[in-house]
Amino acid sequence: MTDTVKIKIDGIEVKLEKNASILDAAKQLNIKIPTLCHHEDLCVAGNCRVCVVEQEGVHNLVPSCSTPALDGMIIHTMTPKVRKARKDLIALLVSEHNTQCTTCYRSKNCELQDLAAEYNIDNEVYLSVLKPSKVDRSSWSIEKDDSKCIRCQRCVRTCAELQHVNALDVAYRGKDMKISTFMDLHMNEVVCVNCGQCIIHCPTGALTERRYYDNIWDAIGDPKKHVIINTAPSVRVALGETLGFPVGTRVTKKMVTALKKIGFDAVLDTDFAADVTILEEGHELLHRLKRVFVDKEKVSLPMITSCSPGWVKFIEHMYPNYLSHLSTCKSPQQMFGALAKTYYAKKKGIDPKDIVSVAGMPCSAKKYEANRPEMKSSGYNDVDAGLTTREIGHMIKETGVDFLSLEETEFDSLMGESSGAGVIFGATGGVMEAALRTVYEVVTGREVPFKNLNITPVRGLKGVKEATIKIENCVPAFSFLEGVELKIAIAHGLINARIVMDQVEKGTSPYHFIEIMACPGGCIGGGGQPIPTNCEIRQKRIDAIYEEDANMPVRKSHEVKEVQELYRDFLKEPLGQKSHHLLHTKYTKRNRY
Amino acid sequence: MEIKALIFKLAEKYGRKRENLIPILQGVVQEERYISDEAMVEIARQLDISAAQVYGTCTFYSFLNTKPKGKYIIRVCETIVCDMRGKKEVISTLEDLLKIKIGETTHNKRFSLLKTECLGWCHKGPVMLVNDEVYTELTPEKIRNIIAKYKENIN
Amino acid sequence: MQSKLKRVDFIFSSNEESKKVLLKTFRKTREEILDELITSRLKGRGGAGFSTGMKWKFAKSEVADQKYIICNADEGEPGTFKDRKILDKALFKVLGGMAIAGKVVGANKGFIYLRGEYKFLVPQLKEGISDFHKLLKNELDFDFNIEIFLGSGSYICGEETALIESMEGKRGEPRNKPPFPTQYGYLGKPTVVNNVETLALVMMVCQVEAENFKKLGIHDSTGSKLFSISGDTPKSGIYELEFGMSLIDFVEEFGDGDTKSVQVGGASGFCVPRKKFETTTIGYKEDLDGDSLPTGGSMMLFNSSRSMYNVLHNYLEFFTNESCGQCTPCRIGCQQLLKGIKAIKRGDKSEEYLKQLLELTDTMKLTSKCGLGQSVANSFSSIVENFREEMIY
Incomplete structure (x- = not known):
């Protein structure tokens, strides 16, 4: 048997690997076949049927997504029979849909709307079979509007295959079939971790982030308020996609300009807090290692990162007995918030009650995180609102500025300076790499032994990555680590988190330190990022992140001047009393089922 | 039996893999007439799948009720041949006798009245199921006797 | 008037004879049995009409550590009730068909997917299966275990891939095909899903042999067929008739004199009006001229009083x-x-x-x-x- 097959599509012959689908074949030829339930991140469903094509010798149409290309097949993608059926299917979906597109958040970024426009669907063809439903706005992060659901099950497959959370499943059957939580409970009452992967895999406006930017416009308009925003590393490599730039364009400085035009009083950098996170978390790791190696205490190892609020809620639900493995460090967003209303307020001489602290994030879980009861260590809400990259894109569009030709501006100070280590937090493996750049140097007095500080083994899109770093020639204070082989792992996407956590649960985890990010690819693939997000797009955003890092004058967290000042003038030392109060947190056991 | 103990017993009997889910759900329905949210969560725990998956499966099948039902679940066949042979009269007789409408359960939780698809007795319609028992060639008179029997049958 | 329909009496004939047939069949090789079945042109009696022999052949050719035989007893098509009666009166033939399938395909595990509405049959089925297991062990030394899987009220689970999903504890949503169950079935293993009546008819092929089986029926619609007859007819019930009958002959025999239309094949079948009775034959489309209708055997008659x-x-x-x-x-x-x-x-x-x-x-x-x-x-x-x-x- 050969490993390749030859088929003919629209008269053109194409050679394919065995097991490829007709859809794959068409893609290879740049023939566009419309799809709705298909997403390259997910297994094939074959539900929506809009990708049907005609196969010679077969009476019924065949779905191109789920039909394997077999040698000698002759396929036609655009016969009158295909077109008519396809148009009918789209019209059916429209008849079940809430077609108030003008007021939909996903308008102009909706796959059903696009198809309905391409095929010029007449809304009057069929009677409406839209079911009455209520929009679920119970969650801080995710809004679920069944009236816009086309039942493609992309969210269900995302929640199962990428995240292994299974908060959403299909319920009922026939005309009543719908996407549902357990017992149709509100999203905030179930095991949803708010990662928002369902949002970026949803073809329509059925799943969106809860939006808070109207409140921000109000605050900006209030002269008494000092409104600041900090933007996460992943925002700057993805925001351009919503505003006309090609995928993978770095728009950091244009973004700063645009946010200033919106009227933020200061545009600051979450990367600053990421660098602080590295100092705190790096020292926490060393502290744990010391207790193990020197004091021979029983300490929870591996230590696991806690930057990703989706991951944090996941472990709280799924592995509640292993919360002691989580670093006690807050995420950069929350560190930033706590410092904004204390350190920043003090330095700037602003009453913290007048500060509105906004976080621009690639994430939907950050909205939930900002509202966790633990996150008020400044005495106020440390973070007043978390906005997604998409929301920021909308705000910029509202201003009417021509983003493409916008001049460039640097971040404001204070808390606007950062290192390349802070930037790479956005990509899977980035927190690990940033931590190693600092920890290795603290322990040995030397830079990490990688060319240009690029720790390549921790980079890339492999689901679970691991590496071992041998520690030699330590400075005296860390002589207990002499010769230790530091074992690390990185997992992204919660299905991969399960793999490393199952090891922890079994007691077989060989690692000292694990980085886990809820979203595939890390924050650049976050639930708050521009839609679409797929493998190719994730890779381009990652490339941009490392490019941004390579171009930074400072590449290591502990070398950032503003960070050093923060410790000198305010926090005193990592893991100190003030840090403990402002920058560290506790976790909550939750139900797994 | 306490619901957790029942589910544990069923999981021991059938196994804890996904393919054992439906027999377990049927076992719960057999005892309780319906699968409560507490039961679904407990089944999810036993099988280590999500509660939403249990719920999604239950709601697919007509016999896996997720709402409380009476001790005797009456299902009247509504397919065409039974319809032609007097389904409407069967339903109105039952509604009169039980003083409930289709879809409802009597206050004393003794009877639930439901419609169902073809029961496979078209040559002897109209028919109904009471729990697992089939009653064919129904007439108002026959129905009154059947219901009387179940009303008497306290245990 | 002499009926033009040819009655057949196989399925509900003596089970004693069936036992002999089973013992005789087990002395043949897998290939011999398969050849016989393919030659007989027996087609699936659930309604879709796929060649039973070919289905078995596909499953036989798969290499796997485990294969399954599933008897589809999820009879839910409105107007169909023959499978219930087969299970009630002719269980041995069904189990025999399953065991033969197991031998041919190389499966040692069988299931009967019984619709929940037929739960009352479970005790007697269990008894029958237990006796059958003893027979297999004692007289045939064949390791084949049959279990009952009870459905929970869902018509679509009669579709073979939905049935498999249901057995796997999931919602009964049909799968994409390919892959077919014979390649990737229950728990991912090669699986043959056959209708109750089909499995019983396997025993008929083994009993009368393919050449005689083919003498019944016409063209590729060979053998006999059980019909579930209901509606406006004085003779509702189950009848085993030769395949390939003309609808006019059928109505003459079973109609009430005022038949307006016949629904052939249940809700998913076709409604034939009076004016087409004469030109309609009951059998598989590809081998008959004029209007021909495949069917799982549901025949519902409507007279002129019906809307x-x-x-x-x-x-x-x-x-x-x-x-x-x-x-x-x-x-x-x-x-x-x-x-x-x-x-x-x-x-x-x-x-x-x-x-x-x-x-x-x-x-x-x-x-x-x-x-x-x-x-x-x-x-x-x-x-x-x-x-x-x-x-x-």
């Missing part, structure tokens, strides 16, 4: 509820058809809208994922086209 609108309405409500809901054409299409005929009847939509709905059934037939959505068109178009006035006035 065909009510009949269609009843079917559409059935499909709307029993569609699994996963694919667009079936989930929404069924709702549109039901809502559409109501709107036309009320006068909210014009007569023209029927044309739109008929076109919709074309789309459903061409694009639905499984037989349910594909076959809604059958009853819809045959009723609407033949009884148009009843739909409008």
Whole structure:
């Protein structure tokens, strides 16, 4: 048997690997076949049927997504029979849909709307079979509007295959079939971790982030308020996609300009807090290692990162007995918030009650995180609102500025300076790499032994990555680590988190330190990022992140001047009393089922 | 039996893999007439799948009720041949006798009245199921006797 | 008048004879049995009509550590009740068919997927299976274990891949095909799913041999067929008849003298009006001239007192509820058809809208994922086209 097959599509012959689908074949030829339930991140469903094509010798149409290309097949993608059926299917979906597109958040970024426009669907063809439903706005992060659901099950497959959370499943059957939580409970009452992967895999406006930017416009308009925003590393490599730039364009400085035009009083950098996170978390790791190696205490190892609020809620639900493995460090967003209303307020001489602290994030879980009861260590809400990259894109569009030709501006100070280590937090493996750049140097007095500080083994899109770093020639204070082989792992996407956590649960985890990010690819693939997000797009955003890092004058967290000042003038030392109060947190056991 | 103990017993009997889910759900329905949210969560725990998956499966099948039902679940066949042979009269007789409408359960939780698809007795319609028992060639008179029997049958 | 229909008496014939047949068959090789079956041209009696021999051949050719034989007893097609009676009266033949399938395919595990509505049969089935296991062990030294899997009230689970999903503890949503169950079935293993009647007829082929089996019926529609007869007929019940009968002969025998139409194959089958009785034959399409209708055996007769609108309405409500809901054409299409005929009847939509709905059934037939959505068109178009006035006035 050969490993390749030859088929003919629209008269053109194409050679394919065995097991490829007709859809794959068409893609290879740049023939566009419309799809709705298909997403390259997910297994094939074959539900929506809009990708049907005609196969010679077969009476019924065949779905191109789920039909394997077999040698000698002759396929036609655009016969009158295909077109008519396809148009009918789209019209059916429209008849079940809430077609108030003008007021939909996903308008102009909706796959059903696009198809309905391409095929010029007449809304009057069929009677409406839209079911009455209520929009679920119970969650801080995710809004679920069944009236816009086309039942493609992309969210269900995302929640199962990428995240292994299974908060959403299909319920009922026939005309009543719908996407549902357990017992149709509100999203905030179930095991949803708010990662928002369902949002970026949803073809329509059925799943969106809860939006808070109207409140921000109000605050900006209030002269008494000092409104600041900090933007996460992943925002700057993805925001351009919503505003006309090609995928993978770095728009950091244009973004700063645009946010200033919106009227933020200061545009600051979450990367600053990421660098602080590295100092705190790096020292926490060393502290744990010391207790193990020197004091021979029983300490929870591996230590696991806690930057990703989706991951944090996941472990709280799924592995509640292993919360002691989580670093006690807050995420950069929350560190930033706590410092904004204390350190920043003090330095700037602003009453913290007048500060509105906004976080621009690639994430939907950050909205939930900002509202966790633990996150008020400044005495106020440390973070007043978390906005997604998409929301920021909308705000910029509202201003009417021509983003493409916008001049460039640097971040404001204070808390606007950062290192390349802070930037790479956005990509899977980035927190690990940033931590190693600092920890290795603290322990040995030397830079990490990688060319240009690029720790390549921790980079890339492999689901679970691991590496071992041998520690030699330590400075005296860390002589207990002499010769230790530091074992690390990185997992992204919660299905991969399960793999490393199952090891922890079994007691077989060989690692000292694990980085886990809820979203595939890390924050650049976050639930708050521009839609679409797929493998190719994730890779381009990652490339941009490392490019941004390579171009930074400072590449290591502990070398950032503003960070050093923060410790000198305010926090005193990592893991100190003030840090403990402002920058560290506790976790909550939750139900797994 | 306490619901957790029942589910544990069923999981021991059938196994804890996904393919054992439906027999377990049927076992719960057999005892309780319906699968409560507490039961679904407990089944999810036993099988280590999500509660939403249990719920999604239950709601697919007509016999896996997720709402409380009476001790005797009456299902009247509504397919065409039974319809032609007097389904409407069967339903109105039952509604009169039980003083409930289709879809409802009597206050004393003794009877639930439901419609169902073809029961496979078209040559002897109209028919109904009471729990697992089939009653064919129904007439108002026959129905009154059947219901009387179940009303008497306290245990 | 002499009936033109040929009665057959196999399925409900003595089970003693069947035991001898089973012992005799087990002395043959797998290949010999398979050849016999393919030669007999026995086709699946669930309604789809796929060659049973070929199905077994595919499963036999797969290399796997485990294979399964599933007896599909999820008889849910409106107007069908033959499988219940087979299980009740001729269980041995079904179990025999399963064991032969197990031998040919190389499977040592069988299931009977019994619809929940037939739960009352379980005790007697269990007893029959237990006796059968003893026979296999003691007289054939064949390791083959049969279990009952009880359904929970879902018509679509009669579709073989939905049935498998259901057995795996999931929602009964049909799978994409390919891969077919013979390649990737229950728990991912090669699986043969055969209808109750098909398995019983395997015993008939083994008993009378392929050449004699083929003498019954016409062309590729060989053998006998059980018909579940109901509706406006003085003779409702189950009848075993030769395949390939003409509908006019059928109506002469079973009609009440005023037969307006016959629904062949249940809600998912076709409605044949009086004017087409003469030209319609019951058998598989590809090998017959004129109108020919395959069927799982449901024959519902309607006389002139019946409203065909009510009949269609009843079917559409059935499909709307029993569609699994996963694919667009079936989930929404069924709702549109039901809502559409109501709107036309009320006068909210014009007569023209029927044309739109008929076109919709074309789309459903061409694009639905499984037989349910594909076959809604059958009853819809045959009723609407033949009884148009009843739909409008």
